[in-house]
Amino acid sequence: MPEHRVGTQEQFEAARQELLAEEKALTRRSDELARKRRELPWVPVEKDYGFETENGTRALADLFDGCSQLLVYHFMFGPPYEAGCPVCSSIADNLDPNAVHLRARDVTLICSSRAPLDKLLAYRERMGWSFGWVSTVGSDFHRDLGFLYTEDELRPFLEGDIPPTVSQMAEATGTDVLGYVTEGPGLSAYALYDDTVYRTYVTTARGLEPAMAYYGLLDRTSSGRHEEGEQTHWLRRHDEYGKS
Numbered sequence: 001m002p003e004h005r006v007g008t009q010e011q012f013e014a015a016r017q018e019l020l021a022e023e024k025a026l027t028r029r030s031d032e033l034a035r036k037r038r039e040l041p042w043v044p045v046e047k048d049y050g051f052e053t054e055n056g057t058r059a060l061a062d063l064f065d066g067c068s069q070l071l072v073y074h075f076m077f078g079p080p081y082e083a084g085c086p087v088c089s090s091i092a093d094n095l096d097p098n099a100v101h102l103r104a105r106d107v108t109l110i111c112s113s114r115a116p117l118d119k120l121l122a123y124r125e126r127m128g129w130s131f132g133w134v135s136t137v138g139s140d141f142h143r144d145l146g147f148l149y150t151e152d153e154l155r156p157f158l159e160g161d162i163p164p165t166v167s168q169m170a171e172a173t174g175t176d177v178l179g180y181v182t183e184g185p186g187l188s189a190y191a192l193y194d195d196t197v198y199r200t201y202v203t204t205a206r207g208l209e210p211a212m213a214y215y216g217l218l219d220r221t222s223s224g225r226h227e228e229g230e231q232t233h234w235l236r237r238h239d240e241y242g243k244s
Contacts, residue, residue: 004222042191042198049141051134052117060141063134064192067108073211074147074186077113077120079137081183082174084113084123088185089237091211096129112136114148114183127237145202147184154181165233187211 007015049060064070073095076085084092092111099109110132113120117135124133142148151158162177170180187208189201209215218225227234236243 037201040201042200045190045197045199047140047144049136049139051112051136051139051141053132053134054117054121058134060190061192061195061197063108063110063132064190065108065132067103067106068192069107070190070192071102071107071109072188072190073109073111074142074145074184074188075111075113075133076180076183076185077115077123077173078175078179078183079115080175080179081115081119083237084127084173085169085180085183085185086172086235086237086240087169087233089127090214090235091185091208092127092129092131093238094211094213096131099131108132110134112141114142126239142183142186145186145188147186147204149182149184151178151182154178157181164231168232 045060051058051060051063053063060070063072073088073091075088075092077083077088095109095111102109111120112134114136116137117133120133120135124131136142158178158181166177166181170177173180184204185208186202186204188199191198191200215225
């Protein structure tokens with residue numbers, strides 16, 4: 001007998017109908033939040049950021065690539081990394097096949113990291129992705145958005161008990177804990193109007209979960225995410241599952 005409440009089909013249907021009402025309410029609330037998100041004030045991007053791309057150095061406006069909207073995933077791949085963050089890699093697995101659908105709705109999707117471009121492109125080839133990836137070497141782009149930290153800012157964290165998952169991810173990227181947590185993940189959105197670039201949205205942490213489709217699917221299984229008490233993170237790069 002499983003260690004879970006067991007009932008009849010009738011009991012399941014009754015409980016499911018109660019849950020469905022709450023799910024529908026959450027959907028309506030989510031729609032309302034999406035509307036408010038779209039109504040945020042646009043902020044002109046006045047700094048001249050430079051990005052290294054496969055086609056040379058480009059400005060932020062050039063990254064729209066013919067679209068009027070741009071989504072940038074700030075991928076944790078710092079200059080000392082030997083490979084991209086496994087969690088960011090799992091997100092990129094979800095982003096990559098959606099890029100073509102976003103472009104159909106006038107949105108260009110790219111990733112941005114601080115590692116040299118040749119490292120990024122080699123890793124992209126390993127992972128089998130095709131989205132555009134730019135390097136911000138010498139640019140304050142990530143820092144200005146709150147996705148890059150100094151050692152002084154990180155000192156309280158570094159002097160405390162480092163979670164095992166952080167050490168695990170640092171090792172997986174080929175750097176130390178400081179090198180790893182100096183970078184931060186995030187998503188930023190932009191609009192191009194009358195030759196002016198506007199920042200329209202920024203999020204990080206659990207705000208990135210819409211790009212982590214596996215969590216939404218796990219939330220619908222009987223065990224859920226089942227991460228409580230785990231000392232290491234279960235996520236791996238997609239070509240590393242099953243390896244010791």
